Amino acid sequence: MFVVDEINLPLLGNTGLECPLSEEERAIQESAQRLAKEVLQPIAEKLDKMSNEEAVAPDSPMWEAMDKVKASGLMDLEMMATLDNEQKRRIIPIIFEEMATGDAGLTLINMVQGFPEFTARAVGDEELIERFSGKRGCWLATLPDRGCDLVDFDATEVAPGKKQSRPNLHAKIEGDEVVINGQSSSWVSGAPVAECALCYISCDYGEGLWQEDGSHNLIAVLVPFDVEGVSKGKPLDKIGQRSLPQGEIFFDNVRLPIKYAVAQGQTAQNSFFGALTFANMEMAVTFTGVARAAYENALAYVHERVQGGVPIIEHQAVKLQLFGLWQKVEACRAMARRVFDYNYSENGPHLLASMTSKTFVTKNCFDVTSEALQLFGGNGLTREYPMEKLLRDARASLIEDGENNILSLKAATMLSEEYKHRTGL
Ligand SMILES: Cc1cc2nc3c(=O)[nH]c(=O)nc-3n(C[C@H](O)[C@H](O)[C@H](O)COP(=O)(O)OP(=O)(O)OC[C@H]3O[C@@H](n4cnc5c(N)ncnc54)[C@H](O)[C@@H]3O)c2cc1C
Incomplete structure (x- = not known):
């Protein structure tokens, strides 16, 4: 039982049913909220109405948003590296949710830009760290003919007796160089403004491209875009997240020293698994922020709009709808944060966890x-x-x-595999 001395209104925070934050967490939340309201939201509104070319042009307001995010330090990789796992699981969801209430696209571009630098730092090679530090990056994995096939990295969803599609982009190792030819899909986020990429590429290590299960051998390569043979396509025209520009990258006999191939063979598969685990987890906190923005806008509007002689919130049907929104936002946040807790615990990280929150939150x-x-x-x-x-x-x-269906299928397959393993089936 609870002993309640007085019945008051509930104490709610920015993130709804919020338990008290530490002083540091509160300061970070306020700073991210200011950034969302004063910078990301107004700039994203402008970008949303611009053409794809205008949105990435030198005079685009996108650059101001990038500069201000950088100046805020909220997405700073060196700062993130100083956090222990306990701080990461608490602080990163606060930053992403808050920023995404301003704009999802500008939140995600700032995340994805750090992928090459993060990888260079994780590898620990001084030359790579110098080459990729402070450079705007992107994450290149899907190809025109390999969307879900790429995500299905261990071929659990390939039809019996079949194999995944041939790659439009492939790498091979020649002596002490890695050689890349072909093109990415037109969906590489941040590509039109990127200076480098973390690429997961199908690779023939001498025994063909395909593994026995029908999936591809992969290699992870850090590619600076100032080397010979790299070029870009036009920014993609699409609905939604127009502040997050996408585009193709072409590789014409691009040659890099082998050390730029930061993961090979099974290590490259593991690296892709890690990248997708991280990205899916971040998607969940980001789209909790988008759901919250929709709820907060609706909450204000139903108190302003008058129909039937009263603000529409006074109608019972509207109240029920509003409460349904609130519940879903709370459920999204709870799920997204539970996965952060798991992934930064000694049991994690695991893609199953991240796919669970990514698919649940984005659908809701x-x-x-x-x-x-x-x-x-x-x-x-x-x-x-x-x-x-x-x-x-x-x-x-x-x-x-x-795509949510392929992620869900893979998650269900993992649950079944885990059950069989646990029960000895
Ligand atoms: C906003 C946005 C940002 C993106 N950013 C990036 C990025 O930064 N880098 C990058 O590399 N890519 C990026 N992508 C690409 C994204 O990862 C792919 O679009 C996604 O993986 C789906 O691939 P596809 O579009 O080729 O669809 P397809 O693979 O053609 O799938 C089409 C449909 O077929 C179904 N399907 C396919 N295979 C199976 C199967 N085995 N079993 C059952 N159903 C199946 C799917 O469920 C789907 O509904 C981005 C996409 C979007 C929309």
Whole structure:
């Protein structure tokens, strides 16, 4: 039983049912909220209405957003490296959720930009660290003919007797060099403004591209874009997350010293597993922020809009809808943070955990943005209000960083494998 002396209104924080934060956490949350409201949201609104080319041009407001995120230090890799696991599991969700209430695309571009530098630091090679530090990066993995096939890294979802598609991009090792030819998909986030990439590429180590199970041998290569043979396609035109530009990268006989191939063979598979585990986990906290933004906008609107003689919140049906949104946002946050807890515990990290929160949160975020838009009536559909952008941003997340159905199939396969292993079946 609880002993309650007085019945008051609930104490809610930025993140809803928020337990007290430490002074440091509170300061980080406030700083991320300011950045979201004063910088990310207004700039993303402008970018959303610009053409793809204008959005990445030298005079685009995107650069101001990038500079201000950098100046805030909130996404600083060196700062992140100083956090222990306990701090990471508490602080990173606060930063991502808060920033994403301003804009998902600008949050994600700042995350993905750090992938090559993070990898160079993890490898620990001084030349690589120098080459990739402070460089805007991207994460290149999918190809025109390898979307879900790439995500299905261990071929659990390949039809019996079949194998995955031939790659449009491949690497081979020649002496002390790695040689890359072909092209990425047009979906590489941040590519139009990137200076380098962390690439996961199909590789023939001398026994062909395919493994016995039908998946590909991979190699992880850090590629600076100032080397001969690298070129870019046009920025992709798409709905949703328009502040996160995508584009193709072409490789024409690109030759790099072998040390740039930072993971080979099984180590490259492991590295991809680690990258996807991290990215899926971050997607969940990011789209918790998008769902929250939709809820907060709806909460304000239902108190302003008058129909039937009263603000629409006074109608019982609207109250029920609003409470449904609140519950879903809380459920998204709980799931996203539980996975952070697990991944930064001694039992983690594991892709199963991250796929669980990524698929759950993005699906519920899409539902929340759609249901919140409904509360705006016709206004929700217009570009004068924020709802249609939030809906488009959420829609893209169902395919981004692994399409939700293939992620769910892989997660279910992992659950079954774990059960068989545990029970000796
Ligand atoms: C906003 C956004 C950002 C992205 N950023 C990046 C990035 O930074 N880097 C990068 O490399 N890529 C990126 N991607 C690409 C993304 O990872 C792929 O779009 C995704 O993996 C799906 O691949 P696809 O689009 O080729 O779909 P397909 O693979 O063609 O899938 C089409 C449909 O077929 C179904 N399907 C496919 N295979 C199976 C199967 N075995 N069993 C059952 N169903 C199946 C899928 O469920 C899906 O519904 C991004 C995508 C988006 C939308």
